[in-house]
Amino acid sequence: MVLAEFYEKVVEGRWYDSRIKRTVEVFAITYEMTRKPNREKTLTMEILADFPEAGSFDYVDDIKFTYERGMPVYPEIQVGSTNRREIVNPT
Numbered sequence: 001m002v003l004a005e006f007y008e009k010v011v012e013g014r015w016y017d018s019r020i021k022r023t024v025e026v027f028a029i030t031y032e033m034t035r036k037p038n039r040e041k042t043l044t045m046e047i048l049a050d051f052p053e054a055g056s057f058d059y060v061d062d063i064k065f066t067y068e069r070g071m072p073v074y075p076e077i078q079v080g081s082t083n084r085r086e087i088v089n090p091t
Contacts, residue, residue, distance in 0.1 A: 003066040006031035006073065010061075011043035013054035026051045026081045032074045035061055039074075046077050 009032060014025045028043035040059040047054050065071070072078040 004033060005064050005066055006033055006071070007035050007061055008063045008065055009039045009043065009059075009074075011040060011047060011057055011059050013044070013047050013051070013057045015053050015055050017053075024051075024054075024081060026054050026079070028077055028079045029072060030074045030077045031065065031067075031071050043077065046079050050079055051081065 008029065010027060010029045012025060012027045014023055016022070017024050026047050028046040030039060030043065032039070038059075038061070040057075040061075043059070044057055047057075067073070
C-alpha cells in the first residue's frame, strides 16, 4: 500500500491579550500534494474570520508528511488556538 505524501501548510498568528495577560497563538493548517499554490493568504483569512485581533503572521510550507487518517487535506482547513503565559520577571 503506497501512502501519499503531502506538504503541510501552516499560518501561525499571535497577539497579546491584555485582558487575560497572555499571548494567544492561533493557527490554520492544511495539507496538499504540491507546494504550489501558496496558501498563505487563504489560511490567514481563515484565522482572521474567527480571530480578528490576530496579527504577526508566519507561514511555513516546506514540511512533508505521509497521509494519516484525519488530516485536514485541502480544501479542508483546520483552525485552532493556544495560549501561552510568559514569565517576564523570573525570580
